[in-house]
Amino acid sequence: MAGGAGARDAAFPAGADEEAAWLLRVRETLAETDAALAARFDSGEPVERLVAARARSIDGLIREAWSRCIPADAQLALFAVGGYGRGELFPHSDIDLLVLAAEPEQHARREALACLFALLWDMGLQASHAVRSPEQCTQAASDPTVLTALLEARPLVADIADRGALEASIAPQKVWPARDYFLAKADEQRQRHARFGDTSDNLEPNLKDGPGGLRDLHTLGWMALRSFGVRERDALVGLGHLGADEAAALDREHEALGRLRFGLHLVAGRHEERLRFDYQKALAAHLGYADDARNLGVEQMMQGFYRSAAIVRRINDRLLQRFEEHFDGTAVPEPLDARFELRRGYLAARDPQWPHGDVAQVFELFATWASRPDARGLHSQTARALAEALAIVPAYAVAEPALRDRFMALLRGERPVPTLERMARLGVLGRWIPAFAQVSGRMQFDLFHVYTVDQHTLAVLRNLASFGDASTDDRFSKAHQVWPTLRKPELLLLAGLFHDIAKGRGGDHSEVGAEDAQAFCAAHALSASDAALVTWLVRRHLLMSITAQKQDISDPAVIHRFASEVADRERLDYLYLLTCADIAGTSPKLWNAWKDQLLADLRASTRLALRQGLEHPVDAIEHIAETRAAVRGLLSARGIGEGEADALFLRFPEHGFLRARPDQIAWQAQALRSAAPGEVVVAVRSLDAGDHALEVFVHSPDRDGLFAAIVISLDRLGLEIQQARALDGPGETIFDSFQVLPGDTRQPPSTADIERRLAGALSGPLERIRPARRTQPRHLRHFRIVPRIQFDEGPDGGETVLSLVCTDRPGLLADIAHVLRARRLRVQDARIATFGERAEDVFRLTESDNSALDAGSRAALRDALLSRIDGEANR
Incomplete structure (x- = not known):
């Protein structure tokens, strides 16, 4: 076997000075090599050469260390394994080594090997190592990961016999026959992919x-x-x-x-x-x-x-x-028709020359695939033939009318969404709709859009398809009821396909995408009314989301404006489903029971407005009367008579019947039923067991800083506020409602615990309740948004509307509320909206005497908010 000069104490015969000089030279060589490789990388040299060059340079240094530590007569061999064995070393890759030796020799050379491994670390090489005999290699290779590393073995200090012994120790006859290894690595890959979603x-x-x-x-x-x-x-x-x-x-x-x-x-x-x-x-x-x-x-x-x-x-x-x-x-093929068959469950073209340059046969392939949900996938030969045929697939704008008809037949046929997903994954959709190819793999550098544009689009289409499934998705309360009423579901799928297709092309992507949709509909001979619906949906696909999340949908004027824009119930239903699918397809964390209820409420209110006629908007008095009647019915079903209900109503703010749903008011009335005057009442109910969304109701005698105390307390309980509504009740009381989500869904606080702790906090001095200090999460540091603060007059001139846009972070709302409390301002209402790293919050404020803020108060508040936001964000 190959060997070297002596043990560690003899490796540097001139002593410590020689060792220090040698190590300095090695480290300098490493630094010079890495610097030279970095320069070659910057000049555009292929990476394959660079990683091979780095491996060769490390080879020489390791052999030099070996010769200093391992005696010449040692029966030891050294191999590079893993990626290093493959001859690839990136700038900071692992260096994996195997010392091959019989067990007695391992024990005899323990000190020399310890000298080698210590020297490698002193050289600045973070090498990992294993010392094994051939028999131990066989045993260790029962783990396919170890076998994989040994398959890559490359001799550094070894002769032919050493190489033969290692190869024999891991031969298929001894461990992991080829088929078993293939199945193990394929399963390992599936599991690894699953870890990344x-x-x-x-x-x-x-x-x-x-x-x-x-x-x-x-x-x-x-x-x-x-x-x-x-x-x-x-x-x-x-x-x-x-x-x-x-x-x-x-x-x-x-x-x-x-x-x-x-x-x-x-x-x-x-x-x-x-x-x-x-x-x-x-x-x-x-x-x-x-x-x-x-x-x-x-x-x-x-x-x-x-x-x-x-x-x-x-x-x-x-x-x-x-x-x-x-x-x-290959198994016996199972013919399906004249053109296609199943091979081992995979869909395959029967003709080896398929598709003969005929694009119609490509579309026929996807139609057949849609009709066979049991197919495991596309056969590799047919998949390769399809890839080679992509060049013949035309853009729809220059395609023959017959091909356009075939595409629309796929959209109207069986399982259209899986078909669109397959066409996208295999490159056909991007050829047919070139604009889709442009957004393939396109990401947006923010935290709101967690998927690339094409993957988000496909997620939206999957959500739309789920609305029509026999098994309902509990995340959506109304979508499955609305889907069957659609006149032409394929129009909604087209709107979903085009809604973000213009991202990254400059201008308003909704407007540009609407132009694309219009052109597509015209080319595919859709009727004028169908084309108009698809185009409108693409142009206004954000309308319902913005209205629901940023405006007060309990305000009849807001509903009237929205209904006027939507204009009819068909558009409303299509837009409702598209909005649900779009929000839920943007991020797994974005959709929750609160947003589901919010959109359902907006749809219900708009349907009522459209039914009554836009020329007859519902006035506040009529709406309040209808809500009171509905609440009486709910309370009656719970054993509360009309007289007691009317007595409870006297404790409610009149405009609460305008802003809240009947079920909310009935729930709040029950919470007040046993409460004495002046008592702090906290009630919490679950909105949806699936995503832990909660509604928190607080009724209390009013005090300065009470809203801030509630917000800070909820924050300290680990609850993230999605919406806040503050109402003044009779007798100097408050009726505040909050929609919240637990920040940590693994151990969310119980409703009873929230009620107890919040009521306890609000029963004592409020000034002692102060915001918690938190470290800003790592990922938010890379998405800094310059804060924007705007003040506007309220609708009646008696309030000031504060609009705030800034980087979101834990405790932001609590800090804002703390500033408002310090300025002795009263919060009449709050709309909390978070879009990834972006917080967009709106507050309706008054001075302590319920008057609007003057110019001086606005300027002082702006300075205080900017100081608090910037100070905490930079901490």
Whole structure:
């Protein structure tokens, strides 16, 4: 076996000075090498050469350390394993080593090996190591992860016998036959993908381990090595398992992903595989991406990553199928019709020359697929044929009318949303609708949009499809009732497909998208009324969301304005469903029971306004009378007679019957039923068990700073306020309502605990209730929004409307309320809206004497708010 000079105490015969000088030279060499590689990277040299060059430079240093520590007669061999064994070392990659030796030799050379590993760390190489005999390698390789690392073994100090012994120890006859290894790695990949939500389209994706990342490419290589004994993709092409075009695509994306990873290591200055917000902008600048009029440089970089990951996943799926067929055979085809069949459950074209340049056959493929929900997927040969045929798929604008009819038939046929998803994933939809290709992989650098535009669009379509499913989704209280009333569901799907299609093209994406939708509808021969509906939905797809979340929908004037814009009940129902699907498809955390109820209330109020006629708006007196009657009915069902109900009504503010729903007032009346005058009453009820949404009602004698005390107390209880409504009641009392969500849904406080703790806090001195101090979350530091404060007159001139836009953070509302309390201002109403990192809050304020704020008070409040917001955000 190969060996070296002596043990650690003899490695530096001249003593400590020589050791220090040698280590200094090694560290300088490492630094110079890394600096030179970074410069070569910046000049555009392929990453494949750079990681190989770094591995070679480390090889030499490790061999030098070996020769200093390991005696020449030692029966030890040294191998690089894992990624280092593959000959790839990124700037901060792990250095994995295997020392191969019989067990007696391991014990005999323990001190020499300890000298080696200590020296490597002193050199600045964070190497991990294993010391095993061939028999121990066999045992350890029962773990497929260990076997995978050993498959990559590359000799550093070893002879032919050493290499043969290691290869024999992990031979398929001893451990993990090829088929078993393939199945284990395929299952490992599925589990790894599941940890990332089975999507690469995350805000902070993992370049290495995420779906479509470098690990997927490595996995294909390991499978090929174990199954066919080949390492290079060209060899797979020669064996017929990989097409030349597929190999070229994988080579291209491997370089693109490798370039991102190399740059990320440089920017982070450490081993980092996750494209975190901390590094995205710096990495984009380092790679030469620049902002333009339409897209930020970071968004351009991220779009490139998402597209690369999508291609890797697409080809990865095909290869896994081919490996499976290699081991298990192609099985007997099951004919479906003259053109298609099932092979091992995968849909395949029967003709090897399919589709013969005929785009109609491409659309026929998707129609057949839609009719067979039992199909496991698309057969790899047909998937490759489809990829090669993409160039013949025309844009709809230049397609023949017959092809447009076929596309609309897919939209009106069986399972249209899965069909659109498949067409998008396989590249057909982007060819047919070029605007969709432009938003493929397009991200927006904020925390509100957690998906790329194309993935958000598909999520919206999935939500729409769920409204028509037999099994209802508990997240949506009314959507499943509305869906069956739609005249043409495909029109709603078109609106969902186009609603964000103009993102990143400059201008108002709703207006530009409406123009795209209009052109599409005209080309596909939709009637004028159908085209008008789709176009209007795209243009106004944000109308209902903005109205519900930013305006007071208990105000009849707000309802009248909204109803006038919507104009008819058909538009209202289509817009309602699109809004529900859009909000729920933007972020998993954005949809909740409060928003569900809010939109349902807006729809119900608007339907009433439309039914009565826009020329006859509902006035406040009529609305209050209707609400009172409805509440009496609810209380009667709960054993509260009309006389007692009327007595309870005397304790309520009159305008409460204008702003609250009958069920809310009935619930509040029950809470007041046993309360004595002057008593603090706190009631909490669940809005939806699924997302822990709660409604908190507080009735109390009014005191200065009471609203702030409630808000701060809720914040200290870990509850995030979604909406706040403050009403003054008879006899100097308050009727405040809050819609809240627990910040931590794993251990949310119970309703009883909230009632007890909040009532206790409000029963004592309010000045002792102060905001909690919290550290700003890491991700918010990269999305700083310059605070904007605006003051307007209230509708009747007796109030001042404060509009605040700033970066959201934990405790923000509590801090704002604390400022308002310090200024002795009264909160009459509050609308709390959060969009990712952006808080947009509106407060209706008065002075302590219920008058509007004068110019001096406004200026002082602005300064106090800016000081508090900026001071806490920068802490």
